[in-house]
Amino acid sequence: MSFADLGLSDELLQAVTSAGYTEPTPIQAQAIPAVLMMKDLIGIAQTGTGKTAAFVLPMIDVLGNGRRRALMPRSLILEPTRELAAQVAENFEKYGKNHDLKMALLIGGVQMGDQLKALQGGVDVLIATPGRLMDLFERGKIMLTGCELLVIDEADRMLDMGFIPDIETICSKLPTNRQTLLFSATMPPVIKKLADRFLTSPKYIEVARPASTNVNIAQYKVPVTARKKREALRALLHADNVSTAIIFCNRKTTVRELAKSLKQHGFAAGEIHGDMEQPARIAELDRFKAGQINILCASDVAARGLDIKGVSHVFNFDTPWHPDDYVHRIGRTGRGGATGRAFTLVAPEDAEAIENVEKLTGGPIPLYTLGSEEAGERPASAEPAERPAKNARTKRAPRREAEPRREPEARREPETGRKAEPRRETRPAAGDDRGNGAEKRGSTRRDGDRDNRRPRQADLEPGDSGGWNGPVPEFLNFSAIA
Incomplete structure (x- = not known):
């Protein structure tokens, strides 16, 4: 089957041919005729199957005739991320040039x-x-009453990002007699409920099992300790004939730190994550596409929908928290019939996450074992030698013995050197407890000896309230005179 068999216009076929495409993918072959017939559509397809062109191509022909009106778009395409929106815009420019x-x-x-x-x-x-x-709708800067066609792309990603309430609001503002196309990699209950509410007798197309992985991608998991991940990644980048690679991390901070580390080790690396301004993100993607850098560290904001040709490798520096993200991450390689390789660094704490991934993909991921030095695995013979040192570091220091008490010397005035008159201690009257709490709190010793926290009876004079907590100086020892 060729694109000419799908009912597309001659002008559109010329643009498709000049772009280098001759045969439609399965999702395109089934979706394009349905869209041209103005039917509602649900398309379930994994990433990298060409579903963007499955709605862009027929939309160009459908919208070929009509009149534009200010502030009232004729069609609307909703995308979860800026990168996906920009990519769809590129497709319209490429295929709609005629x-x-x-x-x-x-x-x-x-x-x-x-x-x-x-x-x-x-x-x-x-x-x-x-x-x-x-934002613009609430400001009154746009009207949706003239929209004839709605596309909800990456619906499951919309769900993950919390956009479903916004989509429901947007759909409620659109004309009821519109055409609606919904594309998703999976069909969770929330998305099915959304489709049941806003689509009318849709044609259902599923070209692959939901969230299944591409057979053209060789997948491996690499056991590694968390502190040796960077070292293991560098070893893989050197050893596996990497031409271009995308490295995915779970956190934006990890993306920044990893990109910086790779640059310091001589790699041509860049980064893209949600904290970057849109012009900076676009510029970094352009550098990667142009070959100025061949390694791109990314968060999941770049995992879905980015169509970058020639990506030979995908590395999961962090095992993804959600199994669906694994499928979309590795889908950045092995696109358009090409082959690719995907490596996932699996630390001991990632055991549950990788198990969930393997349940989703339908089988165990082959093990790729690096040498003990690269993977950070401790040789068995080194364990006994390290334990004594570890115990020695963690062993609590013995308590210090209490130093013998010194008899206080008579206080001397700083200039004359003469003995100072002893200070008289004011005792509280009988039944008066003022000051005793402060004296007792101040009497606590800080030498670590718990037995010395309270004054001993042998150190107290008869009738002493415990205000003085030291040996009695000789000039105050009145008991010897008596």
Whole structure:
């Protein structure tokens, strides 16, 4: 089957051919005719199957005839991330070059001025993230009553990011007689409920088992201790003939620190994560696509939908917390029929996470064992030798013996050297407890000897209240005179 068999216009076929494509993928072959027939659609397909073109191509022909109106987009495509939205925009520019269609990109992280200017001129296709769209809608800067076609892309990712309430609000503002297309890698109950509510008799297409992995990707798990992950990663980058690679981390801070470490070790590495401004993220992706850097450290913001050709390797520096993320991460390689390799560094604390991944993918991931030095595995013979040192470090120091008490010397005045008159101690009257608490608190010794916290009876004079907690100086020892 060729694209010409799907009912696309000649102008669109020329653009597809010039882009280097001759045969549609399974999701494209089934979805394009349904969209051209104005049917609602649910498309379940794993990442990397060409589902973006499955709705972009027919949308271009559907929107080929019509009139634009200010602030009222004719169609709306919702994407969970800025990167996915920008990629869809690139597809419209590539395939719609022979059509008179106007497109606008509505995403966060960039100035609103240009976006508002584009909306005021009228657009055929509005590609937006839910947050920015809701922001402009609440300000009255956009009207959705003229939208004829809605696409909800990466619906399961929308669910993960908490966008479902926004999507429900947006759908409720759109005309009821619109065409709606929903694409997702999985179909959890929340997404099914959303589809049942807002789609009308949709055509259901599933080209692969939900969240199944690409057979063109060789997968491995690498046992490693947490403190030796960087060393193991560098060993893999040197040993496995890596041309271009994406390294995924669970945290944005880990992305920054890992990229910095790789640069210090001579690798041409970059980074992309949610804390970066949108222009910086786009610039880093452009550097990676242009070959200025061949290693890209990324958080899951870049895991889904990014179509970067020629990625030979994917490394999971951290085992993903959610099994679905594993499928989307490794889907950045092995695209378009090419082969790829994916390595996941598995620390002992990742045992449950990797077990959940293997349950989802339907089988154990082959083990790839590095040498003990690279993987950070401790040789068995070294264990007894290290234990005494460890015990010696953690052993509590013995208590210090209490030093013998010194008889206090008579206090001398600093300038004359003469003995100072002894201070008289004011005792509280009978029944008066004022001051005793302070005296007792001040009498606590700090030499670690618990037995010396309270004054001993042998050190007290008859009738003494315990205010003085030291040996009695000779000039105060009145008992000897008596």
